[in-house]
Amino acid sequence: MNALYRWPATDATELHRARFARVEETMRAQRVDALLLVGPDHIRYATDFRAHLTNESEWFAALVWRDGTAQVFLPYIDETITAPYPELPWVTEVIPVASWSAATANPKTWVRAVGGAIAAGGSRLRIGVDSVDHGLLSGLAEHTSGVEFVAVGTELHRIRREKHPIEVTLLDAVSRVNAGAMEAALAAARVGGTDHDVLAAAMAFQQAAGVEFVTHSVCNLRNGTGDWFAGGRRFAEGDPFFFDIGCYGPGGYASDAGRTGFVGEPREEHLEAYEHLRTAHRIAQELAVPGARASTLLAACNEYLEGHGLGRTPYAIGHGVGLRICELPTLFSPGLMDEDVTLIEGEVIALEPETTVVVDGIETVLKIEDNFVVEAHGLRQLTVVPGADEFVAH
Amino acid sequence: MNALYRWPATDATELHRARFARVEETMRAQRVDALLLVGPDHIRYATDFRAHLTNESEWFAALVWRDGTAQVFLPYIDETITAPYPELPWVTEVIPVASWSAATANPKTWVRAVGGAIAAGGSRLRIGVDSVDHGLLSGLAEHTSGVEFVAVGTELHRIRREKHPIEVTLLDAVSRVNAGAMEAALAAARVGGTDHDVLAAAMAFQQAAGVEFVTHSVCNLRNGTGDWFAGGRRFAEGDPFFFDIGCYGPGGYASDAGRTGFVGEPREEHLEAYEHLRTAHRIAQELAVPGARASTLLAACNEYLEGHGLGRTPYAIGHGVGLRICELPTLFSPGLMDEDVTLIEGEVIALEPETTVVVDGIETVLKIEDNFVVEAHGLRQLTVVPGADEFVAH
Secondary structure, three states: OOOOOOOOOOOOOHHHHHHHHHHHHHHHHHHEEEEEEEHHHHHHHHHEEEEEEEOOOOOEEEEEEOOOEEEEEEOOOOOEEOOOOOOOOOEEEEEEEEOOHHHHOHHHHHHHHHHHHHHHHOOOOOEEEOOOOOOHHHHHHHOOOOOOOEHHHHHHHHHOOOOOOOHHHHHHHHHHHHHHHHHHHHOOOOOOOOOOHHHHHHHHHHHHOOOEEEEEEEEEOOOOOOOOOOOOOHHHHHHHEEEEEEEOOHHOHHHHHEEEEEOOOOHHHHHHHHHHHHHHHHHHHOOOOOOEEHHHHHHHHHHHHHHHHOOOOOOOOOEEEEOOOOOOEOOOOOHHHOOOOOOOOOHHHHHHHEEEEEEEEEEEEEEEEEEEEEEEEEEEEEOOOHHHHHEOOO | OOEEOOOOOOOHHHHHHHHHHHHHHHHHHOOOEEEOOOOOHHHHHHHOOOOOOOOOOOOEEEEEEEEOOOOEOEEEOOOOOOOOOOOOOOOEEEEOOOOOHHHOOOOOHHHHHHHHHHHOOOOEEEEEEEEOHHHHHHHHHHOOOOOOOEOOOOHHHOOOOOOOHHHHHHHHHHHHHHHHHHHHHHHOOOOOOHHHHHHHHHHHHHHHOOOOEEEEEEEEEOOOOOOOOOOOEEEEOEEEEEEEEEOOOOHHOOEEEEEEEEOOOOOHHHHHHHHHHHHHHHHHHOOOOOEEEEHHHHHHHHHHHHHOOOOOOOOOOOOEOOOOOOOOEEEEEOOOOOOOOOOOOOOOEEEEEEEEEEEEEEEEEOEEEEEEEEEOOOEEOOOOOOOOHHOOOO
């Protein structure tokens, strides 16, 4: 059933206030007068503005001041417009930059627009930046003498770890839609069909439900580890496969999840490996309580898998989920992440073990991924298949 | 019909040789020893490596040397692997970074990995960079004393304007698939259905055809200009609407196109405005010959629309299409682009006028977008609906 989902009503004003309070605290701690942001997730968190029109996100920028007002640079206007959005009164103006191109394709135009807004905001400013291109920053430094730029991207990721209850509500809803899309994808796999057909069913479900954006769609049918791209391969009787799909729901909140499936009657050895993968997934889930050390999850999962003669998960077993499908915390091994943090109540994570099994000399990769919120006594799963009553009747 | 497309066979070796020759020339002109790239399009152009797994592209990096060899930094391995891809022998190793996170979420881990590879490559190096985060570059500068970083993003966009014949073949194929998706989307619009349903049909078609990635999917039903997001609105009899959809086909080459549609019997005034929009589109197409000045296209289009009492296109009327849905040239107005270039034979462009018409006090935005290759005597349209024989029988 592809149909519009009944997205929950949430209080946008409260969410904005809660998020900007953290942004403002970061600005104070970093002693910056403003933030110059190009990441759609950072722009959304600080201003609520949806700067994500396509997957090529280097078109937009936002200049956010300590008092919460912001100017947004847009690729689809030809003049500056003041007070453009009644529902976002803190966006004081939108300013044109070159249309339909990465900022670096027309750097002089971009520097003139952004530099002009910075210069109008004061002199000798200290401005926090995320991943603004080196050439653009150099151009701005020339255009606005005395301005100092400091990198704040890492801090902006860190403040988003613990989720506000409204964020959890939005993450819950999109995870349910993504779980519904996974059911649709599993149902679309059939002998003679292709890996692309499975992803098409998932996407159609997500999009019809009313998501903001489909973030990814990979399907591993007879590929190796790390090679997750669909390739027009056709399913044969007994084939194991997995897919990993995601989307942003209303508000820009994400889900990132995956399933292993079988077409027809699976081989005993594949089923057994899959059952071990599920056990490894449960082991990680049971360890994920507030205060648990990030690195312990992957270690326990891999100890179990390797103890049963199966391939280990060769990457982080999980990650945070929020305004990105993948954000902090990173749940990897010491040495392959900056901090071996402890889990905190209220954060939303994905747990995604994979394993590899060799049957008759042929290697098969299996994978599962679900989303959870970390509660006081453990995880609550968010990727739960929604009921028919959660959709709007046509 | 959602089915797998017969993608053309192309010579990957010749394409790599042609693209890297331009990259090498740029490295020489910029006097850099290596490139440190994070943009999936730049990485693909220089190395053929597909560093675009999800829409969140800040996970990968590539260090590309003057001799064409490259190291790629991956988010899904836990150890360095040498000579990982037989089909890409110039990728000498893949090196782990923190999994499933923007590089800025685990900057120390990233700097250690990338800085180690730079230091092993020599001392006192001069390295060209695209949009590497400011904090990461500062970290690298500390980690690798004596290395100088120079911005080369703009140059890397510029060298891609003129397409190699193999690039045109790939752009042609994906444009046809995108044109087929537009037909499917138009056919899915019905009274009582939603704007999301139309996009779901487009995506399912693109994905089943075997595209690499769906880049965007917007649908304007009773929204204003610039507000192109589907919102779960339902079609009523006579409604005009437009959508703008895109995808990357095999090789990462893009199509970006759109259509205006009507549900049921349209109002006379809407049809008339649409006919004027089509005329404005043709006027721009006729001007687009090699040597034509970029700014003349939008000027002529808007002169025509405003002369007929209709709203102007308030953004660039077009842009290049290649390894990005939107790249150089920018076809806007002087002052809103860095250079008012002349069109060159062999480049692939999108032309996308919009107009606004007011009927009974209600404003409606209409839009069309097609993809073309600039040939000696004018444009050849690439967004052509494919025939049934271009798909693989199920």
